[in-house]
Amino acid sequence: MESQEAFAVFRKGISKFIEFDEAEWETVSRFLDLKKLKKKGHFAEPGIVCNEIGFILTGSVRYFNVKDGEEITGYFSFENELVSSYRSFLTRQPSLNYIQALEDTELVIITHKNMQAMLANPLLAYKMERFGRLVAEFYLICYEERMSSFITKTPEERYLDLLNTGREIIQRMPQHYIAHFLGITPVSLSRIRRRIMRAA
Amino acid sequence: MESQEAFAVFRKGISKFIEFDEAEWETVSRFLDLKKLKKKGHFAEPGIVCNEIGFILTGSVRYFNVKDGEEITGYFSFENELVSSYRSFLTRQPSLNYIQALEDTELVIITHKNMQAMLANPLLAYKMERFGRLVAEFYLICYEERMSSFITKTPEERYLDLLNTGREIIQRMPQHYIAHFLGITPVSLSRIRRRIMRAA
Numbered sequence: 001m002e003s004q005e006a007f008a009v010f011r012k013g014i015s016k017f018i019e020f021d022e023a024e025w026e027t028v029s030r031f032l033d034l035k036k037l038k039k040k041g042h043f044a045e046p047g048i049v050c051n052e053i054g055f056i057l058t059g060s061v062r063y064f065n066v067k068d069g070e071e072i073t074g075y076f077s078f079e080n081e082l083v084s085s086y087r088s089f090l091t092r093q094p095s096l097n098y099i100q101a102l103e104d105t106e107l108v109i110i111t112h113k114n115m116q117a118m119l120a121n122p123l124l125a126y127k128m129e130r131f132g133r134l135v136a137e138f139y140l141i142c143y144e145e146r147m148s149s150f151i152t153k154t155p156e157e158r159y160l161d162l163l164n165t166g167r168e169i170i171q172r173m174p175q176h177y178i179a180h181f182l183g184i185t186p187v188s189l190s191r192i193r194r195r196i197m198r199a200a
Numbered sequence: 201m202e203s204q205e206a207f208a209v210f211r212k213g214i215s216k217f218i219e220f221d222e223a224e225w226e227t228v229s230r231f232l233d234l235k236k237l238k239k240k241g242h243f244a245e246p247g248i249v250c251n252e253i254g255f256i257l258t259g260s261v262r263y264f265n266v267k268d269g270e271e272i273t274g275y276f277s278f279e280n281e282l283v284s285s286y287r288s289f290l291t292r293q294p295s296l297n298y299i300q301a302l303e304d305t306e307l308v309i310i311t312h313k314n315m316q317a318m319l320a321n322p323l324l325a326y327k328m329e330r331f332g333r334l335v336a337e338f339y340l341i342c343y344e345e346r347m348s349s350f351i352t353k354t355p356e357e358r359y360l361d362l363l364n365t366g367r368e369i370i371q372r373m374p375q376h377y378i379a380h381f382l383g384i385t386p387v388s389l390s391r392i393r394r395r396i397m398r399a400a
Contacts, residue, residue: 065351072351087344090337096348129329136336137290143343144287148296151265151272 001057001106003034010055010108013080017138018131027123031114037061037101043083044099049092050085052109059105062177065097073180076102076173082135083107102173155184156192201257201306203234210255210308213280217338218331227323231314237261237301243283244299249292250285252309259305262377265297273380276302276373282335283307302373355384356392 001009007029011020020028035054037043043061044050056079063075063085074097077083085095089112110118118128149158159182163170170178179189201209207229211220220228235254237243243261244250256279263275263285274297277283285295289312310318318328349358359382363370370378379389 065348067352074347074351086337087341090341096344096352126326126329129326129333133329133333133336136333136340137286140336140340140343141287141290143340143347144296147274147343147347148265151274152267152296 001034003032006034006057006106006108007032009057009080013055014131017134018127020127024124024127027121028118031110031118033109033111033114035107035109037105037107039101039103039105041101041105042098043101043107044085044088044095044097046096046098047094050088050095050099051112053082053084053086053089053115054107054109055082056080057106057108059107060102060172061099061105062102062173063097063099064180071098071180073177076177076181086136086139150183155182155188156195158182159189159192160196201234203232206234206257206306206308207232209257209280213255214331217334218327220327224324224327227321228318231310231318233309233311233314235307235309237305237307239301239303239305241301241305242298243301243307244285244288244295244297246296246298247294250288250295250299251312253282253284253286253289253315254307254309255282256280257306257308259307260302260372261299261305262302262373263297263299264380271298271380273377276377276381278372286336286339350383355382355388356395358382359389359392360396 010032011025011028035052037059043052043054046066056077058079060076060078061083062073063077064071064073066072083099085097085099087093088095092112115128115132118124119132121128149161153161162178162182173181175189176186179186182189184192210232211225235252237259243252243254246266256277258279260276260278261283262273263277264271264273266272283299285297285299287293288295292312315328318324319332321328349361353361362378362382373381375389376386379386382389384392
């Protein structure tokens, strides 16, 4: 994608959080970059500070931790969604997890340095603080819902929730990633799917 | 506590996020209230929208969900910490969990309406956006660390982390709350404690 076209997609994608007028946008766009990840390429990895927030133009990523040599998938992000190892990006400490492209993935990125520059820019400061607040709150809400669903819901209820979100996880992801995401084994997931299909 | 004294404690407590000059503070303090909870009183409960963010002056609270009649404790907050059912406060949807005072607890509170008023106040807007961003980011980081520790660490490692945080959870909380917080049974926690004591 050409950078001007890509930046326009980004502008529209984040408009649910914040809208910029032309003068502001002219400045914002100077702080944006493009990045391409090949399938299986890493956006973040343990032990390395994550220096970027990304916005996915095309493609998808998964978040995972490695435990006893096994990859435990915790989250996915798709087109029009933001992606970062936020704790690492915010605290400048090494990432705790991997973020890996599931297919060839194109992103608009904001580096940590550019984010700081925008937060310090008098023309942009207020809107960038607001953008940052709304994004952090959005992910805080995701975490809270996910934690609660693990405590109060059955794997089958979590699977039905996932179907109902209308997100593309179900169609595009390998079954064993979805199973991990739901906190169950692939065998249990097959059993749940059969049960739901019989009931439908 | 007298309200002026209480508000001064709050001002100092949140200074790690944001500092207000005298003119700003004079306005902020008009949007603050005091609240007292008796031991076992609820700050939030499922099915009800949480209308407040609190700052604990004295006392402590625990966050819990109820699953099959059993209380599953997920988090604690103590003096000088903020407390809210954030998803509910932010989205205006009913809370997913209880927040309950573990002892008589005094708080400074900001109602949702007062928070909106401060965010819309030209004198305060920028600093309140920044305050909101930094608070949301702080809790986002807590969630990310907690999720990662559940995936990658053993219960014993999580218990040692808890000892190392220097927070007062260990001294002041009943053992079965701590066990739930670590995602283990009280019996497993006793076993871990004995093992650590023998090793010390």
